[in-house]
Amino acid sequence: MTTKILIIGACGQIGTELTTQLRAQYGVDNVVASDIRKLNNDIVNTGIFEVVNALDYNQIEHLIEKYQITDVYLMAALLSATAEKNPAFAWDLNMNSLFHVLNLAKAGKIKKIFWPSSIAVFGPTTPRENTPQYTIMEPTTVYGISKQTGERWCEYYHHQYGVDVRSIRYPGLISWTSEPGGGTTDYAVDIYHKALEDGKYECFLRDDSKLPMMYMEDAIRATIEIMQADAEAIKIRSSYNLAGISFTPAEIAAEITKHIPDFTITYKPDFRQKIADSWPASIDDSSARSDWGWKHEYNMSAMTQVMLDNLRK
Ligand code: AKB
Numbered sequence: 374m375t376t377k378i379l380i381i382g383a384c385g386q387i388g389t390e391l392t393t394q395l396r397a398q399y400g401v402d403n404v405v406a407s408d409i410r411k412l413n414n415d416i417v418n419t420g421i422f423e424v425v426n427a428l429d430y431n432q433i434e435h436l437i438e439k440y441q442i443t444d445v446y447l448m449a450a451l452l453s454a455t456a457e458k459n460p461a462f463a464w465d466l467n468m469n470s471l472f473h474v475l476n477l478a479k480a481g482k483i484k485k486i487f488w489p490s491s492i493a494v495f496g497p498t499t500p501r502e503n504t505p506q507y508t509i510m511e512p513t514t515v516y517g518i519s520k521q522t523g524e525r526w527c528e529y530y531h532h533q534y535g536v537d538v539r540s541i542r543y544p545g546l547i548s549w550t551s552e553p554g555g556g557t558t559d560y561a562v563d564i565y566h567k568a569l570e571d572g573k574y575e576c577f578l579r580d581d582s583k584l585p586m587m588y589m590e591d592a593i594r595a596t597i598e599i600m601q602a603d604a605e606a607i608k609i610r611s612s613y614n615l616a617g618i619s620f621t622p623a624e625i626a627a628e629i630t631k632h633i634p635d636f637t638i639t640y641k642p643d644f645r646q647k648i649a650d651s652w653p654a655s656i657d658d659s660s661a662r663s664d665w666g667w668k669h670e671y672n673m674s675a676m677t678q679v680m681l682d683n684l685r686k
Contacts, residue, residue: 377403379442381427381470382449383416384408387489387543387592389551391446392416394593405440409449427470430477437482444600445474446487453493453648455555456516467519475526478536486538487600490524490612492585493517494542497651504653506614506660513651524611531610539599540612541592544656547676548589549683557648561586561625564638565680568629573637577645580623580638583654587617588671588679595667602665609660616656617669618676628677 376399383392383406393415396404406416407425416422421440425432427449436442449470456463474486495504496511512518520542530536545558552566553559560576561584567574595615599607620628626638661667671679 374443375403376444377405377440377442378444378446379405379407379433379436379440380446380448381407381425381433381474382447383422384410384412384414385448386548386551386553387546387589387596388446388448389414389416390548390589390593391448391596392420394597395446396420398597405436405442407436427473428466430473433473434477434482437477442483444485444487445477445483446596447471447474448489450489451516452554452556453491453514453516454557454559454645456519457514457644457648460515463515464519467516468522471523471526475530475536475538478538479530479534484537485600486536487596488523488527488538488540490520490540490542491516492542492544492652492656494521494524494612495651495653499653501654503655503657504614505657506609514648517651528611537604538610539607541595541599541615541661542612542656543592543615544585544587544617546587546589546592547680549680550589557645557652558584558586560622564622564625564629565677565684568633568636569681569684572633572635573639574626575639575641576622577641577643578622578649579642579646580640581621582646582649583619583621584649585616585619585653585656587615587669588676591617591669591671595661598667599661599665606665608664613661613664613667614656614658615661615667616658617671618673619655620673625673625677628673629681632677632681
């Protein structure tokens with residue numbers, strides 16, 4: 374049976390690169406990109422694109438039937454910082470879009486689901502260094518609560534109804550193709566843009582705020598690899614810890630200075646500091662490594678080189 378893919382939230386930071394990669398691997402005609410609005414970008418202009426509201430079950434069901442979709446990647450969500458400003462909508466979007474796709478799988482209309490979780494499922498009582506797969510999880514953000522609850526539902530639908538849902542707890546993701554929106558880790562993308570444009574950056578986190586991060590290419594590879602793994606290999610049906618690189622704003626600034634010697638950074642922590650303080654500093658992803666062979670490739674210096682080279686073009 375041909376794999377036919379629907380990506381919901383295809384124009385976001387992850388969706389953009391994921392759509393491009395999936396189209397390259399599965400063929401343009403087998404990948405339907407969708408988002409809440411139609412932008413004038415490569416995702417819309419170079420393949421099948423549909424406007425869809427992730428909160429509308431009927432619209433999603435219609436697309437699944439129209440294109441005979443087998444796999445859904447649900448990338449639409451409100452991230453940590455935006456969710457704190459609009460908790461009710463964040464809860465609605467993050468939870469109900471998930472229920473829609475879980476229920477469509479339960480009804481036998483799709484075969485496989487990818488749903489992203491986040492390091493935000495952890496909280497201030499979680500061990501901060503080398504955070505284990507199984508540990509204390511008391512998230513203090515709306516986003517974190519929605520992701521943790523979502524994980525419980527994914528596992529429940531898998532065990533009760535046999536739904537093949539797969540998930541990763543993404544760290545902060547860094548990419549040059551599209552900018553993030555509304556996250557606490559966004560500074561690690563902004564800093565490269567501002568370093569090249571202005572030679573300076575005012576960071577909204579403290580100099581020593583160490584957080585788990587990953588270059589986007591690694592994250593996309595992880596996403597596609599977990600979806601392509603044999604079902605029996607995916608032993609964890611809540612969500613897998615995934616680690617790449619952990620660094621502080623001061624460390625990434627020092628790395629940028631190797632390429633742009635005059636670059637300067639100042640610090641003005643805002644409400645996002647509290648969110649960052651509640652998250653792990655580094656992640657133990659040994660379960661992902663042993664269950665489905667995950668291995669990250671990019672370190673901070675390789676990532677910085679690629680980011681600056683591409684943003685300079
Ligand atoms: C955010 O900062 O909200 C996201 C995340 C870590 O899930 N990048």
